[in-house]
Amino acid sequence: MxxxxxxxxxxxxxxxxxxxxxxxxxxxxxxxxxxxxxxxQTYAELSIKEGGAWNGRKYEGGEFKNVDTLTLPASHTDHSYFIRYEGPGWENKNIGYRLYLDWRNAIDIFGKKVDTMVLQDVGQDNFDSYHESAPWGQDILKAGKSLGIGGYGRFVGDSVAHFRSVEKTFAEVANEEEGSTVNIVYSGWKTGDKTIDLDAELAIYPEDRYTKVTLSPSEAVEGLTTGIVKFEDVALIQNDSISGDWAYIASYGTQTLVNDTDKLGMAILYKKSEVEKIQDGPYDHLVIFQNTAEPKTYYLLGAWDGEKEGITSREDFVSSLNELVTKLNDGKLNP
Structure with missing residues (x-):
């Protein structure tokens, strides 16, 4: 005993x-x-539900868990409640972004009121709570049927084809000291009578607000495009007269989900040597790339006047874009 x-x-x-x-x-x-x-100083993440089950096109039950890689399930579509805030997110101290990892493939903006990393907590309490104002900030852009800010697709006929027909989509996120990246591989992307593979890399760095995007098609494709969502009464700003290869399109005005007074600037910086034309589509101001198999590189950025020490006027926004373009043309932008 x-x-x-x-x-x-x-x-x-x-x-x-x-x-x-x-x-x-x-x-x-x-x-x-x-x-x-x-x-x-930067952060990228991808968070999916585990422990539940698919019921048709929706995922029910389970809890969110961060993963480094994901092969998109065949059942997944928009509003499947499977991926936290619907896709990968990335941020620095100034701003955050997310990409809808479904047929829409648009890029949205998280406006930040703080200068710390916040995405690890966004959408944990409720699937779309980030649409409401919070101490950290909120989702501030209504993408609708557009590409959002710097999303990509293919201009076919008179409209943009998104990613409705893809055999396989693979996504990966990585965080390093020098910056954070989201890599997406679309295998068998069909638009019209063309089927290609497309690799996309989106990288954010500690400084400024921009994301560097590199699109690498498996073969030449006509109409590969990016763009900025159009809003009524918000004019397009263009500057391609600066000496050098880099130029931009932009918009600035009351174009947020927050209220009728907040101001938001959006821009795409592109290489003139890689672009066929600038054109308006049904929902976007478009940058349409040349029909080649070479990688295309551009920068997207948003600037919300609700940021901590943010840009608060059209003049300052345009001035900041001109400075960025000058740095790019002089080879002085770090990334």
Whole structure:
């Protein structure tokens, strides 16, 4: 009886030690996460539901878990409730973005009121709570049927073909000291009578507000395009007269979901040598690339006047774009 008591006592002590070690590890993980959220200058993530089940086109139950890679399930479409805030997100201290990882393939803007990393907490409490104002900020752009800010597709006929027919979509996110990236590989993307593969890399850096985008088609394709969503009474701004290969299209005005007074600037910086033409589509101001198999590089950016120490006038926004284009033409932009 005494030996049994000693055995049980020892077992209890061992279990208590293991629980203590487990709690220490969990505390260390939490502290590391908190430390990373404070010290990181950029962040990209992809978060999906696990532990639930598909019911037709919707995912029911489960909890969100961050993953580094994802092959998109065949059942997935818009509003499937499978991916937290509907796709990968990336940010720096000034601004955040997300890409709808479904047939829409538009890019949206998270306006930030703070200068810390916030995406790890966005959409955790409710699937689309980020549409409401919060201390960190909110989703500020209504993309609708457009490409949003710098999304990509193919201009066919008189409209933009998005990604309704893709055999396989693979996404990957990475965080490094120099910046964060989202890589997406679209295999068997069919638009009209053309089927190609397309690799897209989106990279954000600690400075400024821009995302660098590189599109690499598997073969020459006519009409590969990016664009900025159009809003009534918000004029297009163009500047291709600056000496050098880089130019931009932009817009600035009351074009947010926040209210009728907030101002938002959006821009795409592109190489004139890679572009066939600038043209308006049904929902976007478009930059249409030349029909080649060479990679296409451009920069997208948003600037919300609700940012901490943000740009608050059209004049300052245009001035900041001119400075960026000058740096690009002089080879002085870091990335």
């Amino acid at each position: 005494k030996s049994k008591f000693i055995y049980l006592l020892g077992l209890s002590v061992l279990m208590a030690c293991n629980d203590h070690k487990k709690n220490d590890v969990e505390a260390e993980d939490q502290n590391l996460s908190e430390k990373n959220s404070v010290t990181a």
